Amino acid sequence: MADQYDVVIIGAGPGGYNAAIRAGQLGLKAAIIEGRETLGGTCLNVGCMPSKALLHASELFEAASGAEFKTLGIDVAPKLNLVQMMAQKAESVTALTKGVEFLMKKNKVTWIKGWGRIAGPGKVIVKSADGSEQTLETKNILIATGSEPASLPGVTVDNKRIVDSTGALDLPEVPKSLVVIGAGVIGLELGSVWRRLGAQVTVVEFLDRIVPGMDTEVAKAFEKVLTKQGMSFKLSTKVTGAKADAKSVSLTVEPVAGGPAETINADYVLVAIGRRPYTTGLGLETVGIETDKRGMIAQDHHKTAAPGVWVVGDVTSGPMLAHKAEDEAVAVIELIAGKAGHVNYGLIPGVIYTAPEVATVGKTEEELKAGGIAYKVGKFPFLANSRAKINHQTDGFVKVLADAKTDEILGVHMIGPNVGDMIAEYCVAMEFKAASEDVARTCHPHPTRSEALRQAAMSVEGWTMQA
Amino acid sequence: MADMKTPALGESVSEATVARWIKKPGDAVKKDEILVELETDKVSLEVASPADGVLEAINAAEGATVTPGTLLGSVTAGKAAAAAPPPAAVPAPTPAPAPAASVPAAPSAARVAAESNLELSAVAGSGKDGRVTKGDALAALEARSTMPAASAVASASRPTHEREERVKMTRLRQTIARRLKEAQNSAAMLTTFNEVDMTAVMALRNQYKDTFEKRHGVKLGFMSFFVKAVIAALQATPDVNAEIDGDTIVYKNHYDIGVAVGTEKGLVVPVVRDADAMNLAQIEKTIGDLGKRARAGQLGIDELQGGTFTITNGGIYGSLMSTPILNAPQSGILGMHAIKDRPIAINGKIEIRPMMYLALSYDHRVVDGAGAVTFLVKVKDAIEDPQRLLLDL
Numbered sequence: 122m123a124d125q126y127d128v129v130i131i132g133a134g135p136g137g138y139n140a141a142i143r144a145g146q147l148g149l150k151a152a153i154i155e156g157r158e159t160l161g162g163t164c165l166n167v168g169c170m171p172s173k174a175l176l177h178a179s180e181l182f183e184a185a186s187g188a189e190f191k192t193l194g195i196d197v198a199p200k201l202n203l204v205q206m207m208a209q210k211a212e213s214v215t216a217l218t219k220g221v222e223f224l225m226k227k228n229k230v231t232w233i234k235g236w237g238r239i240a241g242p243g244k245v246i247v248k249s250a251d252g253s254e255q256t257l258e259t260k261n262i263l264i265a266t267g268s269e270p271a272s273l274p275g276v277t278v279d280n281k282r283i284v285d286s287t288g289a290l291d292l293p294e295v296p297k298s299l300v301v302i303g304a305g306v307i308g309l310e311l312g313s314v315w316r317r318l319g320a321q322v323t324v325v326e327f328l329d330r331i332v333p334g335m336d337t338e339v340a341k342a343f344e345k346v347l348t349k350q351g352m353s354f355k356l357s358t359k360v361t362g363a364k365a366d367a368k369s370v371s372l373t374v375e376p377v378a379g380g381p382a383e384t385i386n387a388d389y390v391l392v393a394i395g396r397r398p399y400t401t402g403l404g405l406e407t408v409g410i411e412t413d414k415r416g417m418i419a420q421d422h423h424k425t426a427a428p429g430v431w432v433v434g435d436v437t438s439g440p441m442l443a444h445k446a447e448d449e450a451v452a453v454i455e456l457i458a459g460k461a462g463h464v465n466y467g468l469i470p471g472v473i474y475t476a477p478e479v480a481t482v483g484k485t486e487e488e489l490k491a492g493g494i495a496y497k498v499g500k501f502p503f504l505a506n507s508r509a510k511i512n513h514q515t516d517g518f519v520k521v522l523a524d525a526k527t528d529e530i531l532g533v534h535m536i537g538p539n540v541g542d543m544i545a546e547y548c549v550a551m552e553f554k555a556a557s558e559d560v561a562r563t564c565h566p567h568p569t570r571s572e573a574l575r576q577a578a579m580s581v582e583g584w585t586m587q588a
Numbered sequence: 589m590a591d592m593k594t595p596a597l598g599e600s601v602s603e604a605t606v607a608r609w610i611k612k613p614g615d616a617v618k619k620d621e622i623l624v625e626l627e628t629d630k631v632s633l634e635v636a637s638p639a640d641g642v643l644e645a646i647n648a649a650e651g652a653t654v655t656p657g658t659l660l661g662s663v664t665a666g667k668a669a670a671a672a673p674p675p676a677a678v679p680a681p682t683p684a685p686a687p688a689a690s691v692p693a694a695p696s697a698a699r700v701a702a703e704s705n706l707e708l709s710a711v712a713g714s715g716k717d718g719r720v721t722k723g724d725a726l727a728a729l730e731a732r733s734t735m736p737a738a739s740a741v742a743s744a745s746r747p748t749h750e751r752e753e754r755v756k757m758t759r760l761r762q763t764i765a766r767r768l769k770e771a772q773n774s775a776a777m778l779t780t781f782n783e784v785d786m787t788a789v790m791a792l793r794n795q796y797k798d799t800f801e802k803r804h805g806v807k808l809g810f811m812s813f814f815v816k817a818v819i820a821a822l823q824a825t826p827d828v829n830a831e832i833d834g835d836t837i838v839y840k841n842h843y844d845i846g847v848a849v850g851t852e853k854g855l856v857v858p859v860v861r862d863a864d865a866m867n868l869a870q871i872e873k874t875i876g877d878l879g880k881r882a883r884a885g886q887l888g889i890d891e892l893q894g895g896t897f898t899i900t901n902g903g904i905y906g907s908l909m910s911t912p913i914l915n916a917p918q919s920g921i922l923g924m925h926a927i928k929d930r931p932i933a934i935n936g937k938i939e940i941r942p943m944m945y946l947a948l949s950y951d952h953r954v955v956d957g958a959g960a961v962t963f964l965v966k967v968k969d970a971i972e973d974p975q976r977l978l979l980d981l
Binding site for chain 1: 716726
């Protein structure tokens, strides 16, 4: 009999590799199965990280080529080197995936290359690229297989002219025109990248608003900012078909409410309508696990229906976010090790890494209204923040929602410079059930954009001082 | 493993404070050995070990507030081990109610507390690790405003100066404060006075005190005479032995007389039950026993509850006159005072007599002035002429 593992992790994305690290820290004998040539899953290879590399580079390119540098007194005529931009992205990604590899070694976790599938209780078969198979014996199996881009009927992704998020990270040229299907986080981030590099970007969205689920006031402000930047939106519009040839795509769309169809021609189309759980060939049937309509594996405190089989990340319920998977990974391994792992699902922040950024945590105003919870609102515009003003980055505002009676912070929604980093302050505060007054009475450094966060907290009880 | 839970604390007592742990975790303990002392509103309570063994864990630290059923600690049964068992043996712990004072409160809660003299250590925290949040502090403030508690008067915000010392009120002291204030706030309280010539009772006592003590094994004091006199007076004025319950008046046809006893920790009022059915010797014995145990902190909760009328004797400390506060929900309290030789006019002649002022504080909602005065005159008459008690006059 082969050596028995304490835990075998299938998938090396943020859920899988963080579980592996925690398992190593707690002295569990752990193996991680990954078929990709590199660790890190979607996030590191074709998700968060490469998109941020392009967002950063394209933001600077736009600043240099547009009005921003001129305003600052820097006259330059930048020239885009897309090959180099892609190369630096690839280099960073490689460094990061190597970093994860190092962390596996450091924590004595065995990486078994190949695709894993469950073969009954306590058994996982790994099939290598060369077709050979090995069977692992384990006390616990952790499914961390993540998700893949969801497809849209009538629009076949060929990753040449009709691309998914992976394809959109590696376009060989800057499109003259790009249609993004889906006004969610991924579509708006990647759409922003190519718009900054010169593409005419049109976003087609089925619903009547962008970033569904996010606080409506913030979403509206966000749409306004993006429109001002040159992105165009076709809301309440559905895509009924797409035809690609060697040079362009012809997309048919029609209003959701009914009406005449329309054809849009574009160099490229990005399908970004969401992601679906990835469980293909995972052998769930061998342990009696079924997936729901959306392909998700149900869980209760990370336990699946099968004893000894656990699940984290995009493949199960909750927001499909790397940091959510990471939190679950820690909790699930602690539970396996007999500790008290816990994830606070009410406090998983969400960030959109455009410029300005959008960041949100806790309940939206709509959710509070629906829940019948009495709340107070505090708001502060970045226009009134000295640092934002000095930097000419005044778009956006901070909104703080607090319980009308106890003053406990219930939700924070922001759009503005750097808010993706700054939201962490409110995450900590809310984890400690802080009142808005707690933030309002905490000294913040001047001059920083974080002062806007404090001023918004002051605004909850009506003593904003700088606006 | 045997759990030690907070025992039932008696009628109308819902919580206790852990006053002192006599044993430390890891100490060997014997069955029925006292391990921890609890302090309630009314008495101290001792909790004994449920088994021979080792005190495994303390779940409610000193100062923690516990309710009946709260886990205090646990004892591993078996011969006392030489060393404490390894910590690995501890089962998955149920989070004990964290002592609120051990984690800092939220800044906003601290502000609320500072502005309103709220004692945060007494507020149960709902935040992470039991931190007191602003919501907790506001809720405590609201609760306080609906209940005029003693803590409302307590000062907290001003700094402690040199040659001052700040001592946390014991639970007993807090309860005394709260109950006295409650009595003042709810009753229409006023006091009527009279004076009593102690000559006859003193003469009777002097005449029979040795015989009495020989026969009954207890000294004959004045207290038993006053208890008897009070019962006779209560029987004549039933309003004074009644209490208000909502919009009704409850008349009590039993005479359970509370006798205030000063102890080191504060005043307690144990009850002499069915005192009307007792003779003087039984009353003296009962009072003696209750007083001794009150000073030792050994009274049971049930011995402190259910009195229908109270007698307090400030005279033992030398008080000449006072206005006692009612022991709610009772409607009357008799204040006895020091006996002083004073010149008084008797049959047109000045005589020196041992005199005592009597005070009756009463709830004017139930007792009319006439009833109150009649009551006091009844007591006075019975003491001045004890034979009336014998003849039921």
